[in-house]
Amino acid sequence: MAPSAGPVPAVPAARVELLVTSGTFTLDGGSWDVDNNVWLVGDDSEVLVLDPAHDAEAVAAAVGGRRVTAIVCTHAHNDHVNAAPALAERTGAPILLHPDDLTLWRMTHPDREPDGPLKDGDVLHVAGVDLHVLHTPGHSPGAVSLHAPALDTVFTGDTLFAGGPGATGRSFSDFPTIVDSIRERLLTLPPETTVRTGHGDSTTVGTEAPHLAEWIARGH
Incomplete structure (x- = not known):
């Protein structure tokens, strides 16, 4: 008689969806045309929206009837x-933002x-999935x-892209700080972790990790 199989691990019902919207990025007196990745995490009933950019109607259409x-x-x-x-x-839905970015927020709004703070170590829940907040x-x-x-999956906003760190040449940014964030908080995640970015293509931690020294040399 064959041994009975153990319990089958539950597969999360949550899925990741991508909407790309277009508009302008404005800071320090300049303006640039950009395409933004708007990420939705959820199932058929509820969803969490990351970085709603440029077009609330398009984002709402992607949400549909979900909470x-x-x-x-x-x-x-x-x-x-x-x-x-x-x-x-x-x-x-409440808007959540780390308090250290309130100065930038108030330039636009x-x-x-925002309705509430995001803090390092917070855990957000949607569709049976936990999202852990990492201050980067x-x-x-x-x-x-x-x-x-x-x-x-890790959603990195503009901290880590396919090919290196996000830009640090404008106000309120700092290159050594972003490198520390990537080294200590992101490249320590499992190498198979998909990195879903604020602009452009996704990558993986394993793809980006070997290039840390190159980024540091390039940034100095």
Whole structure:
């Protein structure tokens, strides 16, 4: 008689969806055309929205009839938060932001504060999945990443891209700080972890980790 199989691990019902929106990024007197990745994590009933950019109507259409549990801003550059208040008004969901980025937030939304803080170590829940908040400053003071171990995914905003760190040449950014964040908080994740970025293509921790020394040399 063959031995009976053990319990089958539960597979999370949550999935990751991508919406790309287009608009402008404005800071330090300059303006650039950009395409932004808006990430949705959830199932058929509820969803969490990361970085609603440029077009609240398009994001709302992607959400459909699902309940929005939270609107999470990985940082407060205008191209990552400009549609957040309109989406919050439509859905009733709270906007969450790390307090260290409030100065940047107020440049775009001087009359509307976020609804709650994101802090390092916080855990957000949606569709049976936990998203762990990692404070990863450097691109901005309050930049965060969200690690979803059950989905083998980390959402890095503009901290880590396919090919290296996010930009640090503008106000409120710092290259040594972003390198420390990537080295200590992101490259320590399992190598198979998918890195879902704020712009452009996704990558993996294992793909990016070997190039840390090159980035440091390039940045000095």
